[in-house]
Amino acid sequence: MSASELQAGLTSGESIPDAVAGNITINAKGNTNLSDRSLIANDVETGAIGNGGFIELTTSALTITGGSRIQTITNSNGASGDIEINANGAIEISGFTEDGLFSGILTRSAVDTSGPGGNITINNSQGSLNLANRGFIGTVTNSSSNGGAIALHLNNLVLDTGGQIITATTNLGNAGDITIKASESVTISGESRDFLPNPLLELETFDLNALEFITEPNPNVAESGPGGIPYVSIERTPEQIINGTTVLGAAENQIDYFSFSITTLHSRAIFDIDNGFTGGDGNVDTKIFLFNQGTGELLEVNEDSLTADGAGGSLQVFGSFTTDSLIDTTITEPGVYLIGVGAFPSDVSNNELIEGATPEVGDTYTLQVSLENLGTEGVSLPEDRFNPANFNPNVEARSGLFSESIGTGDGGSLTINTDKLILNNGGRISTDTFDAGAGGNITFNVGSLLEVNGSSLISSIVRGKGNGGNLVIDTKKFQLNGGLQQLTKISTYLPLYLKLL
CATH class of the missing domain: 2.60.120.380 (Jelly Rolls)
Known part of the structure; x- marks a missing residue:
């Protein structure tokens, strides 16, 4: 798909209280490519009555670029549907449009009175998932209802140049949990400052x-x-x-x-x-x-x-x-x-x-x-290209895994099961809380190596009034590398439990 849309859902003023929108089911024998702001959506619009349907995509490989998205969003009382991706090859999510709409997979409870957000599940146990250049997978609740969980079953996970996996709450609802099972490795590295608020x-x-x-x-x-x-x-x-x-x-x-x-x-x-x-x-x-x-x-x-x-x-x-x-x-x-x-x-x-x-x-x-070489008075600053009408769930510049509370709802827990977990060059894992909500726990079950290198950060920090989460690490080998110029941190306001197997 290029610059195309495939949509289902409930429109304003339509349906009855027990109604459910139709589902979108795609069985692709080959690869699936979404580019140039293409969209697969099953949304519940403002004023609609009932719940959104799910999206299920079965494919070999999947590529999402150029601001394209797979999404279920509820703007009304009904719940948004779940998204399930079944693949047996590489999944690549990256890039954005000229006005800053990021490529990604999203479920969202969008307004104060919206129903619960949908879950996102990716089954690709023999393949890889690569998120780069601001590409994301995210569930967000801006309402009193809970946001969806994210569950990933993979061989390898790579987050690079600002690629992020996010669950977040800005209101009373709780953020969803993030659970990652990657049989080989999880690698998080780098950052991107494209379209960050400045x-x-x-x-x-x-x-x-x-x-x-x-x-x-x-x-x-x-x-x-x-x-x-x-x-x-x-x-x-x-x-x-x-x-x-x-x-x-x-x-x-x-x-x-x-x-x-x-x-x-x-x-x-x-x-x-x-x-x-x-x-x-x-x-x-x-x-x-x-x-x-x-x-x-x-x-x-x-x-x-x-x-x-x-x-x-x-x-x-x-x-x-x-x-x-x-x-x-x-x-x-x-x-x-x-x-x-x-x-x-x-x-x-x-x-x-x-x-x-x-x-x-x-x-x-x-x-x-x-x-040296001072300029003259009145030098102009660059214009901000970002379009505020574009909703992106991404937080900060660094690549990473985030389950954060920016409201009174609690953040989700974050669990990683893998053989190797490596953070490089500012890679980030966070369950920080910024308001009254509690931060979620972080649990690492790492078989052979957990390596955290220069300028990377793992944290569950209280930055508001809520309680912080615990950090539990089970691994055979743990390496924490850094220095005065490349600060590497593992920070928590509650106990850190480290078990070397």
Whole structure:
């Protein structure tokens, strides 16, 4: 199918309370391909009475690309139908349309009064399931009814470049469970920032392009002086943020964001906090963050630095270190960038605003900014191509498995049974809870190897008021690899049970 639709369901005002929409059953002797926003749907429309029918597809291999979907959605009181895929070859789900509709398999309870969402089952015990480039399998409830469960029976599962499997709740209903049986392996790796919401695009900032950068020698500024890198000094006083006699704004309890543009490839940039720690009033333990404002990507973070770096202006606090922050980097491509100044222990990820501690009224510091190839005032940011009318269940940028509560309903449990489970390059497994709902448990039954590598994260974290889930790991061999620059985490607010077989 290309740019085609196959639909059943219940339309507005039709049917009787006990009615059930017809089912869609497809038996394909060969492969099945859905491309160019093709759709197989069995939906219950707003005002319809009754339940949706199921979708059953039996095929050899299955490919879903270009924003195509298989879906059952209920916008009324009735339940949405289940989706069952039976295959004996590769299943590939990837890609999106130009306006950001992601390819995937979806069941959804869409509005407050909608009935339960359908389950998704994939039976492909001899084949693989590959999700990439924002492709997804998801069940979502935005209602007081429960969302559907996801059950996968596979040989191999690969999630790459933002491929995700998701169950989620944003309301009173509970998210469905995720159960994966992969006889050989589960591999989760990478990320995609395509069509992620970017709050940095609408952020009010202090514009460094509008200020005069100078090269006069300054003992507190690295690379200053004739032939050096042009710099500007931004001072946060107890009341204001200033550059010399120019007032940029008030010094409130806030993260301070400063924007600037770079015109040339491979331009050096230095951001050096001075006098954040002085031993007297106004002390602030700074933490600074460098972003690409156009893409939302977090480029670098620094909390403490060596006192000898960044020239003078910082007091030695412990050993050879100071609590004043420093980033000395090379910006690889032209664009619009942000430096954000927070306070320890503030934190952030890609396409997010900095959260946590901020400089407070009365806190003081000086930010020395040295930039090669600074742009001119008024450089425009890229337009956001995303169409808000497109519903995608995906969360964040990273490839992963997610069963999350963003409402008062509980998140689902997440169970993986496989011989090898490997997370690389930011791969993510999460049952985090962000509101009053409880987080689900995570259970790994791994035969020979569980390997979690740099920048990957397994978590069941309370980020709201609900309870967190347990994390239970049974495996023969467990490897947790990472370092200061590639942080690997397993985080839970409740017990972690680890059994080496």
